[in-house]
Amino acid sequence: MHLKALPERKFYEDQQGAASGLLKALAVFIAFIMAVGAAFAGMNTMYAAVARRTKEIGTLRVLGFSRRSILVAFVLEAVAISIVGALIGMVLALPLNFVSTGTANFVTFSEIAFNFRLTPSLMLGGLIFGAVIGLLGSLLPSIRASRFKIVDALRAS
8 A cells, every 4th residue: 555644734735736826826817907907997097186187287387396296296196095095905804804715626526725814914015016006007197297388287277
């Protein structure tokens, strides 16, 4: 007989096989799709904010603010809002902390059980991810805001 003694944890990890990797890849793919959607939603909101604040941008330019400072102001505003959004998402996810669930592996007819854990490193990663999405979603509207000509910005209704 071919027998091999394994710790129980190792035995179940081997039973999972590629299913846990597939589950992680699926989670990353869904997060990517949602991030692209969030970036476009943020971009749409920033374009509306730029259009609504055209006279304000023109006034800032008359007062001597450079194009770069206007660009930085809009980018920082969007990043701050995205960080607040990430924090709200984390607070809403807290009730799921330590909830156990599972999924079936139809190859080995076993179940993969896992806990949802919101660790400090995951929260930091979520904040960084939210800030990056806010940055990427705000670049084009912020560049548009910084390129307004002073006269055209002040004439806007």
